[in-house]
Amino acid sequence: MAWENHTLNSNFILLGIFDHSPTHIFLFSLVLGIFTVAFMGNTIMVLLIYLDTQLHTPMYLLLSQLSLMDLMLICTTVPKMTFNYLSGKKSISLAGCGTQIFLYVSLLGAECFLLAAMAYDRYVAICHPLRYSILMSQKICCLMAVSSWVVGSFDGIIVIAVALSFPYCGSREIPHFFCDVPALLTLSCTKTLLFERLMFICCVIMLLFPVAVIIASYVRVIMAIICMGSGEGRRKAFATCSSHLMVVGMYYGAAMFIYMRPVSDRSPTQDKMVSAFYTILTPMLNPLIYSLRNKEVARAFMKVLGKDKSGE
Numbered sequence: 416m417a418w419e420n421h422t423l424n425s426n427f428i429l430l431g432i433f434d435h436s437p438t439h440i441f442l443f444s445l446v447l448g449i450f451t452v453a454f455m456g457n458t459i460m461v462l463l464i465y466l467d468t469q470l471h472t473p474m475y476l477l478l479s480q481l482s483l484m485d486l487m488l489i490c491t492t493v494p495k496m497t498f499n500y501l502s503g504k505k506s507i508s509l510a511g512c513g514t515q516i517f518l519y520v521s522l523l524g525a526e527c528f529l530l531a532a533m534a535y536d537r538y539v540a541i542c543h544p545l546r547y548s549i550l551m552s553q554k555i556c557c558l559m560a561v562s563s564w565v566v567g568s569f570d571g572i573i574v575i576a577v578a579l580s581f582p583y584c585g586s587r588e589i590p591h592f593f594c595d596v597p598a599l600l601t602l603s604c605t606k607t608l609l610f611e612r613l614m615f616i617c618c619v620i621m622l623l624f625p626v627a628v629i630i631a632s633y634v635r636v637i638m639a640i641i642c643m644g645s646g647e648g649r650r651k652a653f654a655t656c657s658s659h660l661m662v663v664g665m666y667y668g669a670a671m672f673i674y675m676r677p678v679s680d681r682s683p684t685q686d687k688m689v690s691a692f693y694t695i696l697t698p699m700l701n702p703l704i705y706s707l708r709n710k711e712v713a714r715a716f717m718k719v720l721g722k723d724k725s726g727e
Contacts, residue, residue, distance in 0.1 A: 426506040427583075427602075429499055432592040432687050443500060446691075449699050450493045456702035457486040460712070467715040473556035474540070477533045478705060480560045481662075484522050484529065485698035491518045492593040492694050512594035513579050517571040519694065520596070524621045525567025530663055531625035531632075532559040537656050538632035542639045570621055577610050591687055593694075598686065622667060629663055661704055665697050 433439040460482035464470045492515070499505050507515075539550045578596050584604040591598040596614070600607045636656055705712065 426508050426587070427512050427594065427599075428505050428586070428588040429496075429507055429592060429594070430588055430590050431496065431499060431505060432691065433500060446493065446695060447497065449695055450489060450497075453489050453695070453699035453702075454486065457482040457489075457698060459716070460702045460705070461486070463712060463715045463719065467718065470711060470715055473551045473553070474533070474536050475711075476553075476556050477529060477536060477560060480563070481526065481529055481533070482702055484526050485701050488519060488522045488526075488694060489698040491515055491522070496592045507594065509579070512589075512599070513575050515594040516578060516596060516599075517575045519593070520574045521567040521571030523567070524570035525563045526666065527621050527625045528563040528566050529560065530666065531628040532563060534629040534632040534663070535559075538636050541636050541656075566621075570617060573617065574614070577613065581605060581607060581610070591690070593690075595686065595690060626667055633660065662697075662701055665700065666693060 433443045461479050464475045464479040464482075495507065495511075495515070499507075536551055536556075539547055543550060574596060578599060581600075581603040582605060583599075583602045587602060589595075589598050589602065600610070633656065640656075
């Protein structure tokens with residue numbers, strides 16, 4: 416019986432986050448609006464950086480990868496949630512559930528290491544500007560980006576392989592709007608303590624190690640900014656780094672809250688709200704934070720529109 420629950424014909428039920436009350440209909444419409452802004456914002460960022468040769472630098476290459484990851488992340492959860500809500504069908508197949516788990520775990524892991532790479536890039540640019548072209552060459556930058564994708568995918572493979580090895584029984588109702596691993600574990604017929612410990616170890620590697628790199632980088636950056644003689648240089652350096660720190664704070668705070676707590680201490684409502692923040696809201700905020708505070712991105716956008724006379 417346990418193995419029968421693992422067939423590809425068996426479905427889970429996603430209970431979702433909204434009902435059909437007027438308040439929830441409004442919130443659902445708001446989520447669709449956020450999704451639209453996030454989809455367009457990240458798509459525009461990727462295209463601008465690809466099309467404008469002046470943005471073909473390590474910082475913007477890493478930023479384009481962040482936008483691509485955010486674009487894929489929001490497309491992993493929201494379209495399925497929208498289809499289930501509008502159609503009234505809440506089921507998701509085992510294969511579909513496994514695909515969601517693999518994609519969002521891989522993307523979350525990849526973003527962790529990519530944000531650390533972006534912090535290192537800012538450290539080199541501010542603390543070692545004369546050696547920047549050597550320490551952050553195109554080859555090294557591409558290696559960092561590819562490594563982020565590879566490490567994230569490896570993490571996704573481990574999690575999905577173990578998570579779907581458990582027998583699931585009972586109502587098979589997942590108290591979430593997508594197949595989140597902690598929510599899925601509550602349906603297991605067997606004890607999952609060993610897997611929870613494995614997840615904690617993965618979180619230490621995927622979250623705390625990059626955070627340590629980010630903290631170390633920005634301690635050096637802040638010290639360098641304080642020692643700068645030029646007020647203009649100090650403001651420019653602070654503006655560049657503050658955008659990245661805002662993204663790091665939002666992303667890592669939510670991820671640690673979700674994945675570094677035991678299943679027994681979880682609240683389905685809290686988990687859904689925090690998950691909505693980092694899988695829906697954060698992908699919208701990232702391109703806005705970087706574009707609104709970045710003159711180079713604004714210039715590239717105006718150039719594409721044909722309104723940048725300096726680019727002629």
